[in-house]
Amino acid sequence: MTPGSSTVRVLVVGGGIAGLVAARRLALGGRDVTLFEASDRLGGQVARHTVGGIDLDAGAESFATRRGTVADFAAQLRLGDDIVPPAELPAWLYRVDGTAKPLPATSVLGIPGMALAPDVVDAIGLRAAMRAQLELLLPSFIGSRSATIGELVRRRMGSAVVEQLVDPVVRGVHSTSADELPLDRAVPGLRAALLRDGSLMHAVRGMRAAAPAGSQVAGIRGGIVRLVDELTTDLQRFGVEIRLNSPVSEVTSDGLTVGGERLVGQVLVAASGVGDSDPDSSAPARRITVITLVIEQPELDAAPRGTGVLVAAGAPGVTARALTHLTVKWPWLAERSGGLHALRLSYDSDVIGLEASHALDLAPADAATLLGMPVGRVVDAASVTWERSAPRTHAVDGMHYVGEADAGTGLAAVIGQAEAEAEALLAEDRPD
Ligand SMILES: Cc1cc2nc3c(=O)[nH]c(=O)nc-3n(C[C@H](O)[C@H](O)[C@H](O)COP(=O)(O)OP(=O)(O)OC[C@H]3O[C@@H](n4cnc5c(N)ncnc54)[C@H](O)[C@@H]3O)c2cc1C
Known part of the structure; x- marks a missing residue:
């Protein structure tokens, strides 16, 4: 050369x-x-697929807005004008006691920026929130050498925050548990921010303030594809x-x-x-199965569980680990769906040894449990199994x-x- x-x-x-x-x-x-x-x-x-006559992303359907990396790149590809925020509604958590609550607003990957905020207390209870608040008193080096995000949050804020807030979000986003996800992959820069800002809560609030205005994720009108x-x-x-x-x-x-x-x-x-x-x-790579349901049910227009539901490990009566209400999350998609609703349910195929056809059978009942209402007529359904790369x-x-x-x-x-x-x-x- x-x-x-x-x-x-x-x-x-x-x-x-x-x-x-x-x-x-x-x-x-x-x-x-x-x-x-x-x-x-x-x-x-x-990738793209068509379900019930609606063109949908079959894989990734959003991107993290941090540092503006994807938005800047999309602009180079002439897509800058089509970058759209998701609906301003919370995602919800389906909890081990079988109830559902909105995810606290000021958080990064489920880590609360204000432990005593009413939505945090509502989600994890006053006792666990008070334990989390004590992290402000800990020296910043405590937990700063943690290998995983789960270890860091457990050492500083206690187990309840890991199990009830962080782990469901990590499972939904990364298809792995908080105790398996390396800290520096989970939230790049969080370790340094903890040492610099003196506490995890201050680090989280600093990251939220530094992020571009608006949501932590965005989409592209017409699909990420x-x-x-x-x-x-x-x-x-x-x-x-x-x-x-x-x-x-x-x-x-x-x-x-x-x-x-x-x-x-x-x-x-x-x-x-x-x-x-x-x-x-x-x-080995991990397999996840994504089931998409296109449903006719006007009651879902009310967005009963915001943009979707993350499932805590061990929550009863549900096999899916997350549900995304696509036609609520993306208003541009609702405009193109002719009044139908598109739901996406994610399943960890390896963890539960699940065949894709079985996930397809489970999905309508899981959707009903997670949305807190019966699902209407399933117009069409699709199943795609993906491999997620191991490091x-x-x-x-x-x-x-x-x-x-x-x-x-x-x-x-x-x-x-x-x-x-x-x-x-x-x-x-x-x-x-
Ligand atoms: C269901 C799902 C939802 C997701 N949601 C989001 C989301 O909302 N936001 C987000 O940011 N990310 C999301 N992701 C993750 C994101 O899509 C991936 O991190 C990213 O697309 C990975 O891109 P990649 O090019 O590294 O790998 P891949 O997309 O896996 O591409 C690797 C390519 O290499 C090819 N290949 C493999 N072996 C060979 C070989 N021997 N020779 C030639 N070619 C080969 C494969 O066929 C494949 O096309 C999601 C992923 C999935 C599956």
């Missing part, structure tokens, strides 16, 4: 959001890019060669093998399970990695890291 050459070939493995973002950045930097995608479509966990549509347009425009149905079987730092053919070039891995130095020791534990020296296994879950983390890693690769052979 010639330093500074504009014809250095880069081989990108994986056509999910991470691979698409990195390929675009590399092509803009003058690289000759070929992208290999194992399946017959681009987008990975960002429009990111994939626009990225694909750009890759075609910038001359990226896209090879679908092309599973890469082997990667090294100077090339890869696909369909028995060996190709030479710089490699950027954007797929979990590819390029591990020790594949046998990697944690990569064994990287090969000198190889470039992007995507969920390396950046953490979620579009904000994935897009930010893919852009940064592609820039790093470009800088490697840029003349000084």
Whole structure:
């Protein structure tokens, strides 16, 4: 490779959001890019499906607004005017005692910013709220070395806050428990903010104040999948060669093998399970099944449980771990749904050994329990099972990695890291 050459070939493995973002950045930097995608479509966990005649996101349906990463990127893709906030309604919690309460308003990943706020006391009870309030008296180093978000919150605020607030939110967002989610992946910067601000509650309030005005998440009118549509347009425009149905079987730092053919070039891995130095020791991917129900029931117009319901571990009579009331959460979607309601229920397939067809059977009753009212006529239903990447534990020296296994879950983390890693690769052979 010639330093500074504009014809250095880069081989990108994986056509999910991470691979698409990195390929675009590399092509803009003058690289000759070929992208290999194992399946017959681009987008990975960002995809579209039509249920009951309504076009819906089948995977990711929102993004975190922190640091403006996704919104800035979407603007580069000509989608800036279509970024929309969700409805200003709370999400709810379905609790171990079988009752449902709105999630406290001032919180980050369920961690309350004001333990004695009425909505916190209502959600966890006065005794647990008073225990949480005591964290203001603890020195800031207590819990600051915690490995997981669960450990941090338990040490500073007590178990009730973990079990009744943080864990249901973590399960809903990250498909894992608070005691398994590494702290720095859960809320990047929280550890440093705790030490700087002196308490967890002050750190949470500081993060909330620093976030862009409005909600912690946003969507795109027409669906998150429009990111994939626009990225694909750009890759075609910038001359990226896209090879679908092309599973890469082997990667090294100077090339890869696909369909028995060996190709030479710089490699950027954007797929979990590819390029591990020790594949046998990697944690398996987790499977989640998403059931979408399209329902005819005018009573749901009243949004009985806001934008949706997160389920506490051990809550009775429900197998789903979260319900999203899509047509309440996204007003643009309600405008296009002809009065029908779209509900999404998420199931941890591995935890409960659940087959997708079984989840489809359970979903209407789970929806009724979580919404606190019978569900009406199910017009249509769909089931999609996804694999969520486990963190990569064994990287090969000198190889470039992007995507969920390396950046953490979620579009904000994935897009930010893919852009940064592609820039790093470009800088490697840029003349000084
Ligand atoms: C149901 C669901 C809801 C979600 N909701 C949200 C949300 O609301 N907000 C949010 O921010 N995030 C959400 N996420 C998470 C977010 O979608 C992901 O973190 C992100 O899309 C991951 O992108 P990625 O490119 O790293 O991985 P992926 O999307 O998994 O892409 C990897 C790609 O690599 C391909 N591949 C694999 N092996 C090979 C190989 N050997 N050769 C070639 N190609 C290969 C795969 O086919 C795939 O296309 C959700 C995810 C799911 C499943």
